Amino acid sequence: MGLLEAIWTDIQLLAFPALFNIYFAASSLPIGFGLAVLLALGKNSRNPVVSRLSSAYIYAFRGSPLFIQFFMFYSIMLALNPIWWRPMGIAWFAMSPLFIGPLALVMNTTAYTAEIFYGALRTVPKGELEAARAFGMSRLQVFRTVTWPNMIRVAWPAYTNEVTFLFHATALVYFTLPVIGNQKDIMNKATELFERDFNVFLHFSVAGLYFLVITMAIFFVFGLVYARMMRHMPKERQPHRPRLRFGPKYIR
Amino acid sequence: MVPILELRNVHKSFGALEVLKGVTLEAMRGDVVTLIGSSGSGKSTLLRCINMLEIPTQGAVAIDGEEIALSPEGPDRHPLDSHQLRHIRSELGMVFQQFNLWSHMTILENVMEAPLKVQKRKPEEVRTQAQELLEKVGIGDKADAFPAQLSGGQQQRAAIARALCINPKIMLFDEPTSALDPELEVEVLGVIKMLADEGRTMILVTHDMKFAREVSDKVVFLHLGKIEEEGTVDEVFGATKSDRLRQFLGAAGHA
Ligand SMILES: Nc1ncnc2c1ncn2[C@@H]1O[C@H](COP(=O)(O)OP(=O)(O)OP(=O)(O)O)[C@@H](O)[C@H]1O
Ligand SMILES: [Mg+2]
Numbered sequence: 054m055g056l057l058e059a060i061w062t063d064i065q066l067l068a069f070p071a072l073f074n075i076y077f078a079a080s081s082l083p084i085g086f087g088l089a090v091l092l093a094l095g096k097n098s099r100n101p102v103v104s105r106l107s108s109a110y111i112y113a114f115r116g117s118p119l120f121i122q123f124f125m126f127y128s129i130m131l132a133l134n135p136i137w138w139r140p141m142g143i144a145w146f147a148m149s150p151l152f153i154g155p156l157a158l159v160m161n162t163t164a165y166t167a168e169i170f171y172g173a174l175r176t177v178p179k180g181e182l183e184a185a186r187a188f189g190m191s192r193l194q195v196f197r198t199v200t201w202p203n204m205i206r207v208a209w210p211a212y213t214n215e216v217t218f219l220f221h222a223t224a225l226v227y228f229t230l231p232v233i234g235n236q237k238d239i240m241n242k243a244t245e246l247f248e249r250d251f252n253v254f255l256h257f258s259v260a261g262l263y264f265l266v267i268t269m270a271i272f273f274v275f276g277l278v279y280a281r282m283m284r285h286m287p288k289e290r291q292p293h294r295p296r297l298r299f300g301p302k303y304i305r
Numbered sequence: 306m307v308p309i310l311e312l313r314n315v316h317k318s319f320g321a322l323e324v325l326k327g328v329t330l331e332a333m334r335g336d337v338v339t340l341i342g343s344s345g346s347g348k349s350t351l352l353r354c355i356n357m358l359e360i361p362t363q364g365a366v367a368i369d370g371e372e373i374a375l376s377p378e379g380p381d382r383h384p385l386d387s388h389q390l391r392h393i394r395s396e397l398g399m400v401f402q403q404f405n406l407w408s409h410m411t412i413l414e415n416v417m418e419a420p421l422k423v424q425k426r427k428p429e430e431v432r433t434q435a436q437e438l439l440e441k442v443g444i445g446d447k448a449d450a451f452p453a454q455l456s457g458g459q460q461q462r463a464a465i466a467r468a469l470c471i472n473p474k475i476m477l478f479d480e481p482t483s484a485l486d487p488e489l490e491v492e493v494l495g496v497i498k499m500l501a502d503e504g505r506t507m508i509l510v511t512h513d514m515k516f517a518r519e520v521s522d523k524v525v526f527l528h529l530g531k532i533e534e535e536g537t538v539d540e541v542f543g544a545t546k547s548d549r550l551r552q553f554l555g556a557a558g559h560a
Binding site: 178180181183184185186187188189190191194198199202203206282284285286 | 356358387390391392393394395397399401403404405406407408409410411418419422423451452453471
């Protein structure tokens, strides 16, 4: 069997497992995005209780490794199983990695994204906010007209990175949670293939290739969105679109 | 006749610093009132008290006979009726020193935003008026440009159009030309002069004594948070009473 054929076989074998990684990312990112907006506003709030609680959440989830967070969520869910999930008849759902995985990812990406949004929130031009208030806009209108568009534009490059980190982090789900039947992600499947023939070069390389290609797709799409967000800036002031940079930190 | 603007005994403190120490001021419909005074005398603060960007720690503000409802006096004073405040603000057109256009929106969108979102007027009608106003301030061809693509003078004229488009009862200007190069200043002053000649009610903070002479119905000299002197152009510039004002005018290069 030639090398190209071997690679092609692996690509085919990993296609279905890739759907699990995509599922984990796609289910947790939108929820995390929404929660992060609220949390960032919370941290920015003038109410000290709201602000402290939001900061504490962000601090806790950014300050501990995601790897540990998976174990933590799993053991908590496991402990709650006999008293809550089983009696309620939802154990099949609550104990599934397809639920716990996104749960842990959402909790984590919410914290990271909220910190990104919070930083961006603080760069929203005070004068533009003031002008909106001076024209009689309500708080919600000020948010929609000024805060949101400025915040999301400033946050976008960093958020793009967060999205790719989170996608990479989906490889941790089945490292920490039980694999049920045929539900295997790219990493599981690559490990399984490796254990069959101990080909050290092939399987993990193709697995990595999957992540690389999808990451490039993410950067491409997010870059297009960014170009649209930046269209009001004069060309010379436009920073480069977010691009794939080498040496991102994979462990967090 | 009811004054269009009435400030009664307005005080404002920032912490221990008392910036306004009891200002009482009236303007009638069609008046152009200029606020002059040295840096730090409280001109901007006073102007910002009119639309509650700063909440007076004491005293009252009434627009067209309607007093803005505020909680009892003190440092935590706040508006009592956010609906009333938004309504009053939507009738006061403010022009800032730094323009403060919404940078991600086109000039036309900037001008149309408040009429559409706050005043809930019809898009077609607002668009027509916005376009007319942009023509009027001389930037009709910039409707689809973004603020960053315009010169400072053009941006400030756009900001004036934005303020005009809400059909304001009063226009508030805070040193509208201070951020501009002298050659761009002229075009903005020209627009303000035109508005004054139309009989618009305007409160204008300026350092430009020559311009104050040209447009004012009433000149108010603020000193250390109080009105030191006020009157017509002739009274204030021609027959100056206080030494402070004389000093100030001297320093401002006025004979
Ligand atoms: N938000 C604020 N917090 C604390 N102090 C403030 C605030 N705004 C203004 N001040 C102070 O109030 C005083 C008056 O400020 P203000 O901006 O009203 O002066 P001004 O007459 O407009 O001066 P300028 O001609 O320089 O614009 C200044 O000493 C200023 O430092
Ligand atoms: Mg000022």
